[in-house]
Amino acid sequence: MILEELHLYTKMQMCQGKAAFWTDELQELQDQCEPHEVQGAGESGKSTIVKQMKIIHKDGFTYQERMEFRPVIYSNAVQSILSIVKAMTKLGINYENPARIEDEKKLCAMATNLEDGDMTSELVELIKQLWNDGGIQACFARASEYELNDSAAYYLNDLDRLAMPDYIPSEQDVLHSRVKTTGIIETQFSFKDLNFRMFDVGGQRSERKKWIHCFEGVTCIIFCAALSAYDMVLVEDKEVNRMHESLQLFNSICNHKCFATTSIVLFLNKKDLFKEKITKVHLNICFPEYNGLNTFEDAGNYIKQQFLDLNIRKEDKEIYSHLTCATDTQNVKFVFDAVTDIIIKENLKDCGLF
Numbered sequence: 001m002i003l004e005e006l007h008l009y010t011k012m013q014m015c016q017g018k019a020a021f022w023t024d025e026l027q028e029l030q031d032q033c034e035p036h037e038v039q040g041a042g043e044s045g046k047s048t049i050v051k052q053m054k055i056i057h058k059d060g061f062t063y064q065e066r067m068e069f070r071p072v073i074y075s076n077a078v079q080s081i082l083s084i085v086k087a088m089t090k091l092g093i094n095y096e097n098p099a100r101i102e103d104e105k106k107l108c109a110m111a112t113n114l115e116d117g118d119m120t121s122e123l124v125e126l127i128k129q130l131w132n133d134g135g136i137q138a139c140f141a142r143a144s145e146y147e148l149n150d151s152a153a154y155y156l157n158d159l160d161r162l163a164m165p166d167y168i169p170s171e172q173d174v175l176h177s178r179v180k181t182t183g184i185i186e187t188q189f190s191f192k193d194l195n196f197r198m199f200d201v202g203g204q205r206s207e208r209k210k211w212i213h214c215f216e217g218v219t220c221i222i223f224c225a226a227l228s229a230y231d232m233v234l235v236e237d238k239e240v241n242r243m244h245e246s247l248q249l250f251n252s253i254c255n256h257k258c259f260a261t262t263s264i265v266l267f268l269n270k271k272d273l274f275k276e277k278i279t280k281v282h283l284n285i286c287f288p289e290y291n292g293l294n295t296f297e298d299a300g301n302y303i304k305q306q307f308l309d310l311n312i313r314k315e316d317k318e319i320y321s322h323l324t325c326a327t328d329t330q331n332v333k334f335v336f337d338a339v340t341d342i343i344i345k346e347n348l349k350d351c352g353l354f
Contacts, residue, residue: 043150043226043229044224044225044226044229044246044267044269044270045224045226045267045269045270045324045326045327046224046326047178047179048175048326048327049224049267049326049332049336050187051174051175052175052326052329052332052333052336053187053189053196053336054187054189055171055175055329056329056332056333056336057189057190057191058187058189060171061171061174063168066168066169066170066173066174067168067169069169069173069174069177070167070168070169072177072178072179073155073162073169073173073176073177074118074119074162076149076151076152076155076176076177076178077119077127077155077156077159077162078111078119078123078127079149080148080149080151080152080155080156081107081127081130081131081136081152081156082107082108082111083146083147083148083149083152084130084136084139084140084143084148084152085104085107085108085130085136086146087139087142087145087146087148088135088136088139090145090146091139091142091145091146093135093138093139094135095133095134095135095136096133096134096135097133097134097135100129100130100133100135100136103126103129103130104130106126107123107126107127107130110122110123110126111123119162119163121163124159124160124163127156127159128159131156131157131159140152140153144231144232144277144281147235149178150176150178150228150270150273151176151177151178154176155176171329172327175326175327175329176327191336191340192340192344194340194343194344221253221259221262221263221264221265222264222265222266222267222339223250223253223254223264223265223266223267224267224269225243225246225247225250225266225267225268225269225307226242226246226269226270226273227268227269227270227271227273227274227300227303227323228270228273228274228277229242229243229246229270230242230243230274230281230283230285230286230287230303231277231281231285231286241286243286243303244286247306247307247310250266250307250310251310254310254311254319255310255311255312255313260313260316260317261316261317262317263317263318263319263320263342263346264311264317264319264320265319265320265321265322265339265342266304266307266308266319266320266321266322267322267324267335268300268303268304268307268321268322268323268324269324269325269326270325270326271296271300271323271324271325272325272327272328274296274299274300275296278294278295278296278299278300279294282294283299283302283303287302287306290302300323304321304323307319307321308321320338320339320342322335322338322339
């Protein structure tokens with residue numbers, strides 16, 4: 001898993017009934033205003049949540065912005081089928097139809113010609129033939145054993161629509177798109193008379209030292225973790241389970257001395273993928289001690305409890321948890337509304353008004 005972190009940075013001057021915002025240039029406000037941050041473990045849906053904020057609070061994506069996602073979506077589709085094809089050899093899986101071997105060679109040769117942002121009809125047919133092969137489907141079923149975009153099936157099952165000459169990406173297409181986050185991407189929006197600044201920040205292990213110093217002084221942290229990552233390993237360390245890494249990161253943040261009184265909101269994301277996966281892969285692959293029912297409710301609650309149990313200041317600090325699906329706009333809207341109420345409540349508390 002490529003780790004990325006999502007930061008929501010908001011400093012609010014609630015005592016005066018207005019919002020004030022902190023940047024390096026507004027350091028003088030630091031003592032007056034209360035900062036709030038959101039983070040999440042890699043590929044946990046943080047960037048998708050940023051996109052949802054744009055859809056929910058900023059009138060969505062313009063035609064031009066959607067069209068800019070078209071080459072990204074094409075690249076996601078091609079990279080997805082390439083990832084599966086490469087994993088075939090690693091997993092010792094053969095094509096159901098030997099003719100697909102030639103298709104694989106053609107695909108690899110053509111995949112480099114996507115610079116213009118279009119998919120030729122020949123390329124689309126190659127991908128469709130490969131995707132429909134029984135061997136490819138068997139390999140796809142073992143996706144947790146190699147790196148594969150969560151949106152692979154979403155795009156590969158809808159290639160005819162994506163390849164239409166007049167194709168305009170839908171909001172769902174945009175939400176499912178994946179671009180590795182590097183640097184810092186900022187989104188600003190207003191909600192409930194508050195102004196928010198949301199930062200999407202590259203968060204691989206090597207990147208963390210660049211942003212970890214920003215956390216000191218925050219009053220609210222939102223942490224995202226992917227429920228569906230329980231049977232997967234890190235890209236940068238094949239020996240480390242993604243869920244274990246997320247728990248370790250959560251532990252280091254939740255119990256850091258700088259956050260002794262900081263409220264934490266936990267987003268257990270990708271509940272849709274988890275609900276499907278838990279029927280096929282037992283939770284004890286991640287937690288050997290787990291002997292409960294392998295159901296969405298029981299397994300999901302067990303994972304949630306693993307995070308909550310890490311809080312060593314239970315008497316002083318409450319962790320608010322939500323099961324989320326970052327590609328579900330209504331779900332994100334409902335949850336973020338609840339999170340905003342928590343942020344307001346904490347600021348009123350600090351002002352002695354709650």
